[in-house]
Amino acid sequence: MITLSHYLVVSGLLFVFGMFAVLTRRNAIAILMGIELILNSANLNFVAFSRYVVGGVAGQMIAVFVIVLAAAEAAVALAIILDIYQKLGTISPDETRELKG
Amino acid sequence: MAVLIFYAFVGLALTSAVVVVTTRNVVHAAFALMVTLFSVAAFYVFLDADFLAVIQVLVYVGGILVLVLFGVMMTSGSLLVKLRAPVRQLAPAAAVGLVLLGVLLHVSIAESPWDQFVLVEDPDGSAGAAIKAATSGGRSLDAVTTAPVRPRLTIAYMSEEAAGEGPADRLLEQEVGTALINTGIRRMYVVQSRPDALNPTRHVVLVEKRVTSLVRDRADADIGDDELAAVREAVAARPVDGFTPAEVDRPDMLLVTGLDEAGRAALVGEGRLREVTDVRTVVGLGDSVMLGEFLLPFEVVGALLLVALIGAAVVSRKELEA
Amino acid sequence: MTHPIEAFASRLRTTLAQTTETLELGGRWPEAIPLEGLIAIMLVVLAAVTVALIAAIPIVLVLMERKVSAYFQDRLGPTRVGPWGVLVTLADGIKLLFKEDLIPPQADKLLFRLAPYVVFGSSFAVVAVLPPFQSTVIGNLQLGLFIYLAVSSLVVLGIIMAGWSSNSKYSLFGALRGAAQIVSYEIPLGLSALMIVMTAGTLNMQHLVMDQVGGIHHWYMFRHPFLFVGAWIYFISAIAEVNRTPFDLPEAESEIVAGFHTEYSGLRFAYFFLAEYANVFVVSGICVALFMGGWSSPIPGFHAIPGIVWFVGKVFVLVFMMMWIRWTVPRVRVDQLMAVCWKYLLPISFVNIIGTGVVVLLEREQLGVEIAGMFIGVGALMWAVAPVMLLILGALAFSGTEPVARRSPAVGG
Numbered sequence: 112m113i114t115l116s117h118y119l120v121v122s123g124l125l126f127v128f129g130m131f132a133v134l135t136r137r138n139a140i141a142i143l144m145g146i147e148l149i150l151n152s153a154n155l156n157f158v159a160f161s162r163y164v165v166g167g168v169a170g171q172m173i174a175v176f177v178i179v180l181a182a183a184e185a186a187v188a189l190a191i192i193l194d195i196y197q198k199l200g201t202i203s204p205d206e207t208r209e210l211k212g
Numbered sequence: 213m214a215v216l217i218f219y220a221f222v223g224l225a226l227t228s229a230v231v232v233v234t235t236r237n238v239v240h241a242a243f244a245l246m247v248t249l250f251s252v253a254a255f256y257v258f259l260d261a262d263f264l265a266v267i268q269v270l271v272y273v274g275g276i277l278v279l280v281l282f283g284v285m286m287t288s289g290s291l292l293v294k295l296r297a298p299v300r301q302l303a304p305a306a307a308v309g310l311v312l313l314g315v316l317l318h319v320s321i322a323e324s325p326w327d328q329f330v331l332v333e334d335p336d337g338s339a340g341a342a343i344k345a346a347t348s349g350g351r352s353l354d355a356v357t358t359a360p361v362r363p364r365l366t367i368a369y370m371s372e373e374a375a376g377e378g379p380a381d382r383l384l385e386q387e388v389g390t391a392l393i394n395t396g397i398r399r400m401y402v403v404q405s406r407p408d409a410l411n412p413t414r415h416v417v418l419v420e421k422r423v424t425s426l427v428r429d430r431a432d433a434d435i436g437d438d439e440l441a442a443v444r445e446a447v448a449a450r451p452v453d454g455f456t457p458a459e460v461d462r463p464d465m466l467l468v469t470g471l472d473e474a475g476r477a478a479l480v481g482e483g484r485l486r487e488v489t490d491v492r493t494v495v496g497l498g499d500s501v502m503l504g505e506f507l508l509p510f511e512v513v514g515a516l517l518l519v520a521l522i523g524a525a526v527v528s529r530k531e532l533e534a
Numbered sequence: 535m536t537h538p539i540e541a542f543a544s545r546l547r548t549t550l551a552q553t554t555e556t557l558e559l560g561g562r563w564p565e566a567i568p569l570e571g572l573i574a575i576m577l578v579v580l581a582a583v584t585v586a587l588i589a590a591i592p593i594v595l596v597l598m599e600r601k602v603s604a605y606f607q608d609r610l611g612p613t614r615v616g617p618w619g620v621l622v623t624l625a626d627g628i629k630l631l632f633k634e635d636l637i638p639p640q641a642d643k644l645l646f647r648l649a650p651y652v653v654f655g656s657s658f659a660v661v662a663v664l665p666p667f668q669s670t671v672i673g674n675l676q677l678g679l680f681i682y683l684a685v686s687s688l689v690v691l692g693i694i695m696a697g698w699s700s701n702s703k704y705s706l707f708g709a710l711r712g713a714a715q716i717v718s719y720e721i722p723l724g725l726s727a728l729m730i731v732m733t734a735g736t737l738n739m740q741h742l743v744m745d746q747v748g749g750i751h752h753w754y755m756f757r758h759p760f761l762f763v764g765a766w767i768y769f770i771s772a773i774a775e776v777n778r779t780p781f782d783l784p785e786a787e788s789e790i791v792a793g794f795h796t797e798y799s800g801l802r803f804a805y806f807f808l809a810e811y812a813n814v815f816v817v818s819g820i821c822v823a824l825f826m827g828g829w830s831s832p833i834p835g836f837h838a839i840p841g842i843v844w845f846v847g848k849v850f851v852l853v854f855m856m857m858w859i860r861w862t863v864p865r866v867r868v869d870q871l872m873a874v875c876w877k878y879l880l881p882i883s884f885v886n887i888i889g890t891g892v893v894v895l896l897e898r899e900q901l902g903v904e905i906a907g908m909f910i911g912v913g914a915l916m917w918a919v920a921p922v923m924l925l926i927l928g929a930l931a932f933s934g935t936e937p938v939a940r941r942s943p944a945v946g947g
Contacts, residue, residue: 113214113215116320117218117222118255118259119316119320119321120316120317120320120321121222121225121226121255123316123317124229124313125225125226125229125248126316127312127313128226128229128230128232128309129229129233130305130308130312131305131309132232134304134305134309135302136233140242140280140283140284140287141238141241143280143283144241144242144280145232147272147280148229148232148245151249151272154252155252155256158255158256158259159259161259162259162260162261168261171261171263171264172506172509174256174261176506176509176510176513179271179513180513180516181272182271182272182517183519183521184520185276185279185280186279186521186524187523187524189279189282189283189524189528190523190524190526190528192287193287193528194527196287202287237642239645239698240642240644240645243645243648243691243695262676262677263677263680269684269685269687269688270680270683270684270687273684273687273688273691274684274688274690274691274717274720275687275717278691278694278713278717281694281698281713282710282713
């Protein structure tokens with residue numbers, strides 16, 4: 112019998128893993144992957160609550176919009192990362208110290 | 213059986229998430245992210261959100277991940293397969309992560325007020341009435357919500373000549389009941405409409421049914437006055453927990469069975485009855501959700517996506533040699 | 535109410551118990567098998583049988599390709615392996631099995647091994663949404679068309695995996711080109727499918743086919759000019775999706791050796807090979823189901839031939855056309871490829887969507903005869919003009935009148 116708590120535990124673990132990736136990785140794209148994990152865990156939470164508690168499709172619709180926004184954000188983030196790579200030759204966040212772009 | 217598959221996907225998702233976070237090879241991390249996103253899509257299927265699951269595969273796996281892979285390959289610097297990315301500051305991050313994990317697990321498991329969730333109609337919003345209604349009849353409950361829940365019923369239509377206990381009736385009740393679970397209702401009230409000698413058009417019987425199974429149909433229609441009056445009478449004649457006659461004024465669903473073709477045609481012609489729409493079909497989703505409640509977010513997100521697209525193209529183009 | 539699979543499994547279990555009892559094979563021991571285990575075994579067996587059946591399709595298509603290409607090139611093709619060369623696929627398979635299993639040095643071993651299965655699996659998984667039969671469905675998925683679009687985009691990941699893990703320039707270029715091509719052409723493909731969805735109001739493939747029953751004039755392709763043009767755009771995008779000439783840059787034999795599957799040999803290459811032909815079949819199958827009536831007979835009222843024969847026949851007509859185009863038209867350049875998609879097919883698809891929306895609105899609102907008449911008049915004009923438009927656009931797109939002004943690395947700039 113799969114209850115809501117199962118999904119909350121899974122999404123909590125995914126969130127923590129994503130956060131760990133954001134905090135420790137030294138490759139900008141790996142940080143982006145951590146952010147995607149965080150977004151997915153939040154989506155899972157939304158849909159789980161929508162299914163077990165609230166009813167209706169509002170949670171699923173929120174998740175759809177979050178997915179679309181994640182796509183937009185990934186596109187812009189990768190564009191910026193590519194730009195940094197062309198200017199600095201590396202994408203380690205440690206090296207990006209100057210504000211002048 | 214389904215539980216085993218669920219646990220398999222849980223294991224897959226968590227394992228691949230660990231790989232994403234810890235591996236030094238960024239390409240491996242990207243493909244492990246693919247496995248994680250796929251497992252999350254499987255979770256959506258378990259949560260009866262199959263449209264969302266397909267969107268997840270299409271957009272996240274088929275779009276964002278390809279974008280990330282292109283990014284990884286374009287910033288790799290060379291064609292070396294092994295890309296090492298050092299990992300530092302493990303200890304503080306691990307500490308923060310463990311604390312957060314502890315908090316989340318505590319809230320999810322130990323303190324969860326959601327497991328024994330019971331929807332109780334509570335028209336005046338007071339806790340006492342809700343608990344009384346929920347525990348009446350000798351039932352004991354572990355937790356009771358006191359949030360006021362609007363009893364949502366929507367009219368549905370069933371084209372059976374002989375209303376009753378036939379298999380078709382049960383099937384439709386199952387399907388409609390499944391729809392109700394998705395909207396949060398745990399009990400449904402079936403008004404069976406059978407002609408009898410006294411009332412050649414209708415004889416109302418209010419039957420309480422348990423809602424147990426799982427499908428996704430919804431129906432919307434306005435309800436005619438005589439249907440409302442009939443339900444009001446039936447509820448007044450046999451009160452059921454938490455469902456007061458006052459709430460009949462704005463009912464959401466009513467399963468009216470036993471209408472003959474003429475009756476059905478009359479109601480459909482007057483615009484009071486619509487066919488059961490399947491939320492999973494395009495028409496159902498479009499009518500009920502996309503162009504209804506969520507039109508503004510839809511448009512805003514579309515505009516934002518366009519801006520992001522153009523912005524990304526502008527930011528990432530190479531400076532042309534002068 | 536129990537799930538149908540559970541009900542079937544329990545009946546199967548009882549029948550097995552009765553059989554073992556009557557045959558005196560040890561009493562009614564099957565009844566002790568837990569139902570879940572039986573369901574798991576059933577599903578595994580069913581999956582294996584289904585994959586085996588589906589694998590027969592590439593076998594037929596390989597022979598068809600060899601023979602068709604031979605006849606187009608004024609030669610005979612395989613004649614010695616079996617009567618009329620029928621066993622050539624078997625011979626090919628045996629040859630591939632016996633080849634040495636090479637993994638290039640410094641290749642990423644895990645990804646190299648995994649890539650064929652990703653491509654193979656996602657190409658085969660889409661067969662579940664095809665509606666070949668009139669009476670039954672393989673899986674009556676409410677979101678069939680949508681699932682096709684989603685799962686077919688998984689092939690891209692397999693291609694990138696294959697190209698990257700081979701640790702070779704040619705593979706990587708082929709893979710990235712292939713990924714860019716597939717992802718780009720998914721858009722006109724999806725938009726053309728969207729037109730059908732707008733017209734039908736459902737994503738369920740079986741309902742789409744049932745909506746086209748009743749003769750060739752009911753087929754979506756022939757309902758109005760927007761859908762007609764859309765059908766051709768879908769077909770062109772489908773050719774690009776399966777990486778066939780004229781869009782086969784990712785595996786261009788004369789340019790980059792063999793593209794993303796350069797380094798694959800033996801059984802791994804066989805997986806790619808099978809996946810490509812299965813993809814061809816599936817994509818043609820979807821085109822038939824969407825635009826050409828699926829299993830319905832084009833002659834109204836003629837029900838002697840079963841639906842599956844019509845379906846397979848129509849699919850083979852489309853596959854034949856794909857092969858015909860392959861052996862007739864030369865390969866396009868990569869910038870022409872992208873130009874065709876983004877500059878020609880995509881705007882036409884947008885116009886088609888708007889047009890289809892207008893038509894659906896007109897049909898729903900049942901507006902007056904004047905507007906309908908005007909539209910019919912315009913429609914007749916478009917019917918005459920559409921093929922000419924397509925030809926002109928094709929000529930423009932592929933003729934190279936588009937000057938390669940900017941230097942792009944793909945053409946040595």
